[in-house]
Amino acid sequence: MFKSGRLSRPSSWGKVTVFLFVSVLFLSFSNFAYCAEVVYGDVNGSGSVDSIDFALVKSYLLGRISEFPSPNGIKAGDVNGDGEINSIDVGLMKSFLLGFIGKFPAENVPVVTPTPTAPPKKGNVTYTLVKVANPTADQLDAYNRIQSAMDKAVSFYNEYTSITKALTVYYEPSVSTADGNINGTIRFGSNRSYMNHITAMHEIAHTVGVGTSDKWSSLIVNGVYTGPNATAAIRAITGDNNAVIKGDRTHFWPYGLNYTSEVKSDQDLINHCIIVDAMKKDGI
Ligand SMILES: [Ca+2]
Numbered sequence: 283m284f285k286s287g288r289l290s291r292p293s294s295w296g297k298v299t300v301f302l303f304v305s306v307l308f309l310s311f312s313n314f315a316y317c318a319e320v321v322y323g324d325v326n327g328s329g330s331v332d333s334i335d336f337a338l339v340k341s342y343l344l345g346r347i348s349e350f351p352s353p354n355g356i357k358a359g360d361v362n363g364d365g366e367i368n369s370i371d372v373g374l375m376k377s378f379l380l381g382f383i384g385k386f387p388a389e390n391v392p393v394v395t396p397t398p399t400a401p402p403k404k405g406n407v408t409y410t411l412v413k414v415a416n417p418t419a420d421q422l423d424a425y426n427r428i429q430s431a432m433d434k435a436v437s438f439y440n441e442y443t444s445i446t447k448a449l450t451v452y453y454e455p456s457v458s459t460a461d462g463n464i465n466g467t468i469r470f471g472s473n474r475s476y477m478n479h480i481t482a483m484h485e486i487a488h489t490v491g492v493g494t495s496d497k498w499s500s501l502i503v504n505g506v507y508t509g510p511n512a513t514a515a516i517r518a519i520t521g522d523n524n525a526v527i528k529g530d531r532t533h534f535w536p537y538g539l540n541y542t543s544e545v546k547s548d549q550d551l552i553n554h555c556i557i558v559d560a561m562k563k564d565g566i
């Protein structure tokens with residue numbers, strides 16, 4: 283819908299102001315993040331390691347000072363990364379200043395970046411891709427794509443669920459998309475756009491019981507999944523104590539991977555695993 287020219291001008295100036303404000307915020311934040319990086323040995327925050335830092339670390343060790351000019355000083359002074367500043371660090375700084383070493387042991391300590399993932403579990407989902415003896419070019423191509431899809435799908439299930447299932451996978455061109463049966467069979471049709479790990483994970487969920495087990499239909503009441511474990515899981519994922527999983531006779535959502543477009547990152551795949559694992563505990 284178009285707005286009148288008279289209204290649009292003040293509104294775009296408003297946008298420019300907001301843009302500038304956000305830019306300044308962003309610049310200050312990135313500047314802060316940059317300054318927060320630790321230069322090991324540089325306890326006064328001058329940007330380099332020299333005799334002043336050495337003197338400061340010695341003074342700290344002797345108890346003459348209890349903090350450093352740099353807010354990162356305590357971390358920067360622990361040049362071997364063992365969690366404390368002691369004579370080893372003083373010795374290492376001396377070696378550095380004399381040119382005997384070019385960097386500090388702490389620089390080799392890997393930085394652990396926490397990622398928003400679930401605690402790993404140990405599932406045991408395996409699959410066998412059934413192949414014909416003398417495959418055509420079409421079959422060979424399909425086998426390769428299905429294998430890549432299944433390898434990735436199974437690795438997610440084995441890392442983030444405790445489900446055990448032996449699957450048998452077929453390339454069946456007459457299947458319109460792909461399907462999964464509780465007997466452990468997964469079939470991929472000829473449409474290559476469904477030969478991906480997201481579709482494969484969706485079908486694995488069917489083999490586990492989503493929409494296929496006797497228990498499934500009794501767990502769905504008025505379009506809402508009622509099993510306690512998976513309901514607790516969606517509440518933990520969303521942080522919303524009233525969140526529920528919606529479902530019908532065959533599918534559930536969110537995180538049912540009913541469309542590949544649902545997946546924005548690996549976390550969506552992990553959340554799918556967490557929920558299916560919890561559904562399994564609910565007895566599907
Ligand atoms: Ca310094």
Ligand SMILES: [Ca+2]
Pocket residue numbers: 359360361362363364365366367368370371
């Ligand atoms: Ca140390």
